[in-house]
Amino acid sequence: MGQGTYWMIRSLKHLWQMSALRQAFALTLVFLGVLLTTGLLANVSIRANLNQTIDNELLDKFDQIKTDLSRGATYQSIAGSYQSESEHFSVDEFISFKSDAGKIYGYPIPDLYGETGFINLAPYYFHEDEEDEESGEHAESETSWQAYVGRVPGGTLVVGASLRARNQLLNTLPYAFLFSGGVMMLITLGGGLWFGWRAQRRLSKITHALDQIAAGDLTTRIAPQDCKDDLDILSVKLDDTTRRLATTLQQVRDLSVNIAHDLKTPLTRLRAQLEQTQEQNLRGVSDAEGVAAALKKTDELLEVFDALLRISRIQSGERKKQFQPLKLDTLANEVAEIYQAVIEETGRSFALEIKEAATINADRVLLIQAFANLIENALRHTPQDAKVTLFVSGNTMGLRDNGPGIPEEFYPRVLEPMFRMEKSRSTPGAGLGLALVKAIADLHQAELILSAPSSGSGLSIKFVLANEQTGAN
Structure with missing residues (x-):
């Protein structure tokens, strides 16, 4: 051939x-x-x-x-x-x-x-004639x-x-x-x-x-400006998928960097503590305080990895099977009953605002966990005379404070796992609280909105939940 x-x-x-x-x-x-x-x-x-x-x-x-x-x-x-x-x-x-x-x-x-x-x-x-014949x-x-x-x-x-x-x-x-x-x-x-x-x-x-x-080129885009048929819609979907994949990969890279940055120091300290305890043991001196300190550092590291595992399990979507109808005013009252005393013991004031509550399909335990993280985050980053408000309006539930807040350009970043602003690195935590909140919001197909309160200072975080059913308070 x-x-x-x-x-x-x-x-x-x-x-x-x-x-x-x-x-x-x-x-x-x-x-x-x-x-x-x-x-x-x-x-x-x-x-x-x-x-x-x-x-x-x-x-x-x-x-x-x-x-x-x-x-x-x-x-x-x-x-x-x-x-x-x-x-x-x-x-x-x-x-x-x-x-x-x-x-x-x-x-x-x-x-x-x-x-x-x-x-x-x-x-x-x-026979007409011979010629015809x-x-x-x-x-x-x-x-x-x-x-x-x-x-x-x-x-x-x-x-x-x-x-x-x-x-x-x-x-x-x-x-x-x-x-x-x-x-x-x-x-x-x-x-x-x-x-x-x-x-x-x-x-x-x-x-x-x-x-x-x-081949790794996640900057490829093929969608036209105007969608005319199903192939154009497919191109738009492909571009959206590529964009999300690029964002996810960037978050993975950032997570790897943040893990290396935030866990290297405690692991180094843990190693130094263990070496010191080992030297004390070789000299025949019991170092119970060193062992307790090492165990405490180990527990802190395990809590970080447990939080990462919880985020991963939530993102898998398995908890959707546990969704049940839930009134937001009932949920807000339950959160207030659990955490109002905790907030006020720190010297901060607490308020509950409910205008009109919707009934949504949700996982009650996870939503309580999300607002517990938000409250813990507010207690960690606001002064003692700050005011913390839990509010419900229709299918929206959120928490706001009048603390120092977060610069607007950092709103998307603070929701990423292990991301911490430089001024927060001296405070306890591993930067997983808001990442867990974001995972719970995504599981409920809720829009998570970060903004400054109408007063101009502080931070407001709203859950705009899907599957709204109108219900009077």
């Missing part, structure tokens, strides 16, 4: 693998099949209609002649109105009459006068004439009509169908291949983008 043949076969194989082009070709074949079937049915229908029309004309002619004869008209006078009295035969029609006495008027047709009804006559019944114009088909035989007053009447025009039309129909069908098939195939090529070009663009994404 030559190189050119190999590439040609490979190119044809590649074309055949293009689903859009295959569908265009398949639809063209289906259209061709429908066209052929329609042509065959039309041919049968036209043939039947033409035969019925000829039969009706023969019957009308027969009835008219029969009526005229019953009114006293002679055969000679009737024959003269159709053709010459001498031949009583033309290239398109004929009539023939055999009287009860045996006399025949018109063109004699043996063996027909004893029949009744419609009869198909072969071409050899009539040599050219075979009278023999276009096996039944070139249609006749009707019946009794009339005084004898038997035969009326006939040539099938030449009918046969010519029927012989022309297949060629007309083939020509028009061929033209329509070419137009359909060309249009189908053009539309298929357009769709395939867009699919190939999506495939190329997926290859780039698989």
